[in-house]
Amino acid sequence: MQNIKKPIMTISRQCQNSSGLSYNSEMGTPVKSDTEPVTGMTRKLLPLAAFFMAFTTVMTVLIVYMDNNAMRHYQFKVNMSQDYDLLGVSQDNPQLVMYIKEVHLTPAIELHHKPLESKDEVSPDTSYVLKLLKNKTYGVFVEAGAYDDGKTSKTEWLEEKFSWRGLLIQPDPRHYFNLRRHNRKRCQAVHACLSPTPYPKEITLHQEPEEGVRINGLLDDSDWFNTRVKCFPFYSLALAMNVTDIDYFSLETGGTELQVLETIPFERISIEVIGVHLNANDTEKGTIKKFLATKKYKFMDRFRNSYMFMMNRLDI
DSSP, rough: OOOOOGGGGGGGOOEEESSEEEEEEETOOOOSSSSSHHHHHHHHHHHHHHHHHHHHHHHHHHHHHHHHHHHHHHHHHHHHHHHHHTTTTOOOOOOHHHIIIIIIIIIEOOOOOOOOOOOSSOHHHHHHHHTTTTTTTSSSEEETTGGGGGOOOOOOHHHHOOOEEEEOOOOOHHHHHHHHHOEEEEEEEEEEEESSSOOOOEEEEETTTTEEEEEEEGOOOOOOSSSSEEEOOHHHHHHHTTTTTEEEEOOSSSOHHHHHHHOOOTOOEEEEEEEEOOOOTTHHHHHHHHHHHHTEEEEEEEEEEEEEEEEEGGOO
């Protein structure tokens, strides 16, 4: 038999070294392997790539969070500075009026809860108001203290039966949300109190089981767990409502009724009937009667703790 030998020059004998490279026996040059070198490099780079991606993601989230937090903090500071800038301004200041209108006035409705049902009855003082105003329809009212401590509103019947509209003022947050759940569709509400000064201010409400709500000045109190509420002058709220002719003003502020009345510029706003709620031991009854007499109001009648006054047109 004839042995057939492949030419040595046509065969490239390769030997594999420990690094995964093949060598040509004739040329002495390394030849790349199709599998092992690439796989080894990939295994080395994958942990580094995963760490880099995780680090980048965490840093991005952290930066976004810090930016949003800084923005919220800045907005809070701006809002608080705007609020404090309003302290001491006149009650007819256009910026103050716009601030109340855009920020604090809201519809007196709560869409996310079932409306609360009210007793289908009218209080004696409300009936008396209608009698004084000759059963007027489409009147305008302002009521301070609606739905206090489970009580009803003196103006709800006017709205439902005679199509009145108006403003409901309630500083206590518990009673404010209760107020809105009555769905007073023709009314606006404000979570605030009536200022005893002719400029806005802030107060602290203290919840006391026996005495109810007690009011202190904000700057004199350091208890962060009490409710901070803004107080606006009556005239500022009326301007924000865009009304200067009011048929009935029901006033109940828990001891500052005289001070609130003294802030009202009666020469610039018309109020037909004023009902002032006073406690039985209130020593300011006589003072309030004398003060309103100087503003051409006549004392008409009393219904329990409500004292009714009406503008005396004959003296004007």
